[in-house]
Amino acid sequence: MSAGTTDSAEKAPLAMAAAENPFLLDTGAWVAVRRRRFAERFALWGVLAGGLIIAGVMVWLGFSLVDKLTHRSSAAAATKVEVAVPAPPVTQTPLVIWNGVGADGTAAEAARQLMLKKYPIVSVGDAPDHSYMRTYVMYKGNDPAGKSAANDLIKRMHLDNAVAQPMDGVRKDQLGDARLLMIVADPLTRH
Numbered sequence: 001m002s003a004g005t006t007d008s009a010e011k012a013p014l015a016m017a018a019a020e021n022p023f024l025l026d027t028g029a030w031v032a033v034r035r036r037r038f039a040e041r042f043a044l045w046g047v048l049a050g051g052l053i054i055a056g057v058m059v060w061l062g063f064s065l066v067d068k069l070t071h072r073s074s075a076a077a078a079t080k081v082e083v084a085v086p087a088p089p090v091t092q093t094p095l096v097i098w099n100g101v102g103a104d105g106t107a108a109e110a111a112r113q114l115m116l117k118k119y120p121i122v123s124v125g126d127a128p129d130h131s132y133m134r135t136y137v138m139y140k141g142n143d144p145a146g147k148s149a150a151n152d153l154i155k156r157m158h159l160d161n162a163v164a165q166p167m168d169g170v171r172k173d174q175l176g177d178a179r180l181l182m183i184v185a186d187p188l189t190r191h
Contacts, residue, residue: 084148085144085145085147085148086145086148087145087148087149087151087152088145088149088179090117090118090119090156091118091119091120092179093119093120093149093152093153093179093180094119094120094121094122094176094177094178094179094180095111095114095119095120095121095122095153095178095179095180095181095182096121096122096123096124096125096174096175096176096178096180096181096182097110097111097114097121097123097124097125097181097182097184098124098125098126098127098181098182098183098184099125099126099127099130099184100127100129100130100131100132100135100136100183100184100185101130101132101184101185102126102130106184106187107124107125107126107184108124109187109188110182110184110187110188111124113157113188114153114157114182114188117156117157119153122175122176122177122178123176123178127183132183132185133185134161134162134163134185134186135159135161135162135163135182135183135184135185135186136162136163136164136165136181136182136183136185137150137151137153137154137159137162137163137164137165137180137181137182138150138164138165138166138167138168138170138180138181138182138183139164139165139166139167139179139180139181140166140167140179141166141167143179146166146179146180147164147166149179149180150164150165150180151164153180153182157188159186159188161186162186167181
């Protein structure tokens with residue numbers, strides 16, 4: 001075989017390979033295909049990652065919305081709507097008056113001034129403790145008009161430092177038929 005025939009025999013497989021895959025010989029076209037495939041893969045992974053991020057954000061927003069709604073509904077259920085009940089007439093607000101400072105005649109003088117304003121007095125006595133620093137007007141927690149009656153008494157008698165609050169720890173036999181319990185610490189002023 002001559003040298004010319006070997007060259008043509010060697011070139012034939014290369015030509016055949018080049019015909020099957022034109023990118024073996026053209027380096028620029030091969031680089032372009034690789035770049036295009038890389039860009040396609042990158043775009044696909046970007047779309048998948050973006051979709052996962054958006055799905056995660058949507059799930060997070062959904063949970064936070066559910067949390068806010070349940071928090072609001074539980075907070076609304078926890079807060080009672082307090083209906084303002086008008087204070088009953090003075091004649092329907094019987095009182096028990098206790099001396100909260102221990103000075104003689106404090107409760108009796110308060111009872112006298114309240115009777116002048118037409119409040120019915122159930123009883124007058126001493127508080128179990130004489131260390132009260134302010135006057136308390138206490139109402140029964142289950143009395144819908146109790147709070148307004150206590151605040152009305154404080155307003156009518158000009159008891160600026162008095163506090164209206166629900167009764168706690170007072171036995172029923174200590175109250176009788178009274179609607180309010182007044183523990184006097186400050187002398188009532190005459191108006």
